[in-house]
Amino acid sequence: MTLPGFDNCYVVDIILNFFMARTNTAGTVRMDPNFNRQAHPEYFVDSLGRSRVAWCGKASIHHVRYCPKNEHSAELIRLYHDRRQVADEDKRDFNMQMNTFWYYRNHMKCKATVSLTEPTLKRREALGFTDYFY
Structure with missing residues (x-):
């Protein structure tokens, strides 16, 4: 469903990567500490x-993948990369833990197939999406 008055906007339940929100509204949703590193879908389900x-x-x-040059920039860059670039084994363990918590905490079942309408598939393809997960 399109958002009235905004032709390019659609009402959805979950979005990826980033969002803007009013502090008063966003602050009413408490973050689960088990998802302190990445929790976009969890936030929206909650x-x-x-x-x-x-x-x-x-x-x-x-x-922006770099910091402005100052006396702390080298340390900030190192800390940033240590946090963002994790070893494959750590990433696999983390993702397995996330998936386990996700289904148990929300009492959800996994749906094996996703049914998208043809216009939605074309719109996602035009935007560069190659998977069918939101």
């Missing part, structure tokens, strides 16, 4: 019924 979410395809955010 906020179902308490927040309104829209996806607008024209928004673009660029991630």
Whole structure:
């Protein structure tokens, strides 16, 4: 369903990667400490019924991968990379733990297939999405 008054925005339940929100609204959803490193879908599942979410395809955010030059920049860059770039084994263990917590904490069942309409598939393809997970 499109968002009234915003032709390129759609009402959704979960979005990926980043979002903007009013502090008063976003602060009512408490983060589960088991998901302190990555918790985008978990946040939105916890906020179902308490927040309104829209996806607008024209928004673009660029991630700055470096720090401005100052006396602390080398240390900040090292800390950033240590946090973001984890070993494959650690990443696999982390993802397995995340998946386990995800289904148990939300009393959810896994759906093996995703049914998307043809216009949605074309729109996702045009935006560069190659998978069918939201």
